[in-house]
Amino acid sequence: MKLYVFKSLPPFLWGYTRDIRAMWTMEECGIPYEPIGIDCGPNGLQDETWYEKINLFKQVPTIDDDGFILTESGAILLYLAEKSGKLIPADLKGRAQVTRWTITSLNNIEPFALPIFFADLQGEESPHGKLRSWHVDILARFFVPLEKMLANQPFLTGTEFTVADITLTCVLREIRKTEVLSEYPNIVKYRQRCEERPAFVKVLNAYEDRLGIERGSAR
Known part of the structure; x- marks a missing residue:
C-alpha cells in the first residue's frame, strides 16, 4: 500500500500533521506501506500540481491500496481498521x-x-x-x-x-x-x-528522520 506523507515541513507544523494518524494505524494493524514524500511550503501548504490528480485538495495523507485511492484521515483510519480486522470490533x-x-x-x-x-x-x-x-x-x-x-x-x-x-x-x-x-x-x-x-514511538521516530529533524522535535 502506498501512503502519501510529508517529507518536508516548516517547524511550526512538526508533529501536528495528519499523516502521523495514518502511519500509526498502519503500524498498529501490521499493514506494510510505502511512504511517498510530499514537500510542504513555508506557509504550510503543499503546492505540487501533480498531486491534485491523486488528492483533489492536495492534502496529506492519501492512501493508494492497489489502485484504490482514499483521502481524509478519518476515512483512511476506519478503512485500515476494517481491512485488517484490527483496532475495531467484529460486531x-x-x-x-x-x-x-x-x-x-x-x-x-x-x-x-x-x-x-x-x-x-x-x-x-x-x-x-x-x-x-x-x-x-x-x-x-x-x-x-x-x-x-x-x-x-x-x-x-x-x-x-x-x-x-x-x-x-x-x-x-x-x-x-x-x-x-x-x-x-x-x-x-x-x-x-x-x-x-511502541507503534506510535516507532512512527514518530521515522517521521522525524524523514523530515531530517532532531529526535524529540515532533514530540
Missing part, C-alpha cells in the same frame, strides 16, 4: 461505537482544538487569538465528561485500544503545548498511555 454495534468516537474527535473536538493552535501561532490580536478563550470554553463541554469517563476506563470504548483512540490522541496533540489540558489529568494520562505504545 456491528462495537464498530458503530468506534465510528462514533472517531467522528466525535473530528467533528466536535478538533474544530475547537485546531483554532487554539492557530491562535497561539498567530498571536492574541489575530482573528483566532481573539476567539481563543471561546474555543477553550467550548472544549470544556466535551472534556469534562471525557475526564469523568476516562477515570473509569483506559480507552474511549472501554478496555480495548481502537482506531478511535488514535484519532483522539492525534487531535489532542494539536493542543499539547498549551495549558488547555492541565485541568483534565485523566485526559492527560490517556494521551500519555496511547503515545507510549
